[in-house]
Amino acid sequence: MIRPATRGGIRPVGHVGAMAPYALADPVEKGTVSLAQNESAFAPSPLAIEAARKAATDLLPYPDPDWTELRDVIAGVHHLDPKAILCGAGSMELIASLVRAYAGPHEEVLGSEYGYLFMASACAQVGARYVTAPETGYRVCAGALLDAVTSRTRMVFVCNPGNPTGTLIANSEMVRLRNGLRDDILLIVDQAYGEFADGAEDGFEIMQLAQGSATVVTRTFSKAYALAGARVGWGMFPKPVLLEARKTLNPNNISQISQAAAAAAMGDQAHMKSVVARTAAIRDRFSGRCRKMGFAVPDSHTNFVLIPFAHADAAARADRMLRENGLLLRGMRGYGLAHCLRATIAEAPVMDRVASVLERISDET
Ligand SMILES: *Cc1c(COP(=O)(O)O)cnc(C)c1O
Numbered sequence: 109m110i111r112p113a114t115r116g117g118i119r120p121v122g123h124v125g126a127m128a129p130y131a132l133a134d135p136v137e138k139g140t141v142s143l144a145q146n147e148s149a150f151a152p153s154p155l156a157i158e159a160a161r162k163a164a165t166d167l168l169p170y171p172d173p174d175w176t177e178l179r180d181v182i183a184g185v186h187h188l189d190p191k192a193i194l195c196g197a198g199s200m201e202l203i204a205s206l207v208r209a210y211a212g213p214h215e216e217v218l219g220s221e222y223g224y225l226f227m228a229s230a231c232a233q234v235g236a237r238y239v240t241a242p243e244t245g246y247r248v249c250a251g252a253l254l255d256a257v258t259s260r261t262r263m264v265f266v267c268n269p270g271n272p273t274g275t276l277i278a279n280s281e282m283v284r285l286r287n288g289l290r291d292d293i294l295l296i297v298d299q300a301y302g303e304f305a306d307g308a309e310d311g312f313e314i315m316q317l318a319q320g321s322a323t324v325v326t327r328t329f330s331k332a333y334a335l336a337g338a339r340v341g342w343g344m345f346p347k348p349v350l351l352e353a354r355k356t357l358n359p360n361n362i363s364q365i366s367q368a369a370a371a372a373a374m375g376d377q378a379h380m381k382s383v384v385a386r387t388a389a390i391r392d393r394f395s396g397r398c399r400k401m402g403f404a405v406p407d408s409h410t411n412f413v414l415i416p417f418a419h420a421d422a423a424a425r426a427d428r429m430l431r432e433n434g435l436l437l438r439g440m441r442g443y444g445l446a447h448c449l450r451a452t453i454a455e456a457p458v459m460d461r462v463a464s465v466l467e468r469i470s471d472e473t
Pocket of ligand 1: 200201298
């Protein structure tokens with residue numbers, strides 16, 4: 109006879125037991141379009157699909173643990189040393205690996221008020237404290253972050269461009285932040301949307317920060333490269349940090365199929381740039397329409413837009429009406445922004461539908 113597991117028999121470690129499960133977007137019902145996860149509006153490069161198909165014909169061996177081809181292509185495109193790059197099963201894995209390596213129980217990881225909430229989960233997993241500094245006008249504020257540093261701070265985490273705000277701070281601000289931090293504080297710059305901002309800001313300068321200081325810069329194939337399902341992210345690491353972070357990664361973390369798809373996608377810069385340009389054009393048109401309705405939409409440098417309503421009830425009502433019309437946006441209560449909805453940019457006709465529903469609402473009020 110096998111005895112069933114009982115409550116109180118098997119017990120998680122304290123800080124895991126105290127954690128809430130990570131809040132992903134609501135499941136998408138049939139007939140509903142999801143604008144809730146910042147997935148790409150457009151398909152990935154056909155070369156990536158072709159490379160994945162080809163890789164799928166030989167899955168007998170374990171994948172390349174050093175991501176050799178993928179790292180070489182990334183390094184070539186971004187003018188970096190391939191040995192300074194780590195690849196993860198999504199940039200989420202890289203972020204979590206850094207927290208495992210550098211933040212212990214009761215130590216502090218400092219983020220920005222509306223920073224990406226996954227960091228809060230990564231901290232909870234190891235019993236570290238996630239604390240935040242205020243933003244000004246939905247923008248990261250280097251001064252506020254520096255003011256919030258304590259003797260327990262081990263890591264500072266900034267998304268630039270931000271999620272869910274979409275806003276961008278200048279690289280010079282980031283350098284000011286780095287220069288104001290102690291050398292024993294690791295700065296993580298999450299550039300999941302970096303490709304959408306590369307025109308506006310010089311991404312290379314931030315990568316240089318990762319060459320010369322205790323700074324890691326992460327990017328992903330999930331957004332501009334339209335490969336969220338492949339789970340591939342990468343980052344530029346200073347050598348000593350790379351060695352530690354690597355110990356806390358799954359040693360065979362990215363499937364051969366995904367490595368091949370990502371390498372081919374990175375090789376097709378023209379396709380990625382076209383996705384970014386087409387997305388930005390739809391985004392700017394949609395933002396303009398929202399502003400005409402009176403919504404104070406912050407300037408987005410990403411593939412989504414944050415829509416602030418007058419109050420939480422108005423946002424909840426809009427969310428209901430959008431769902432009734434087969435459109436699922438992302439509620440922002442978890443970020444302390446219950447009065448906001450976040451809309452991932454989809455093809456133009458879908459965004460026209462979203463705008464029409466919002467117009468009907470604003471006409472009624
Ligand atoms: C989407 C996103 C990521 C990417 O996560 P992956 O694990 O690479 O898919 C990371 N950070 C932010 C802020 C994001 O919005």
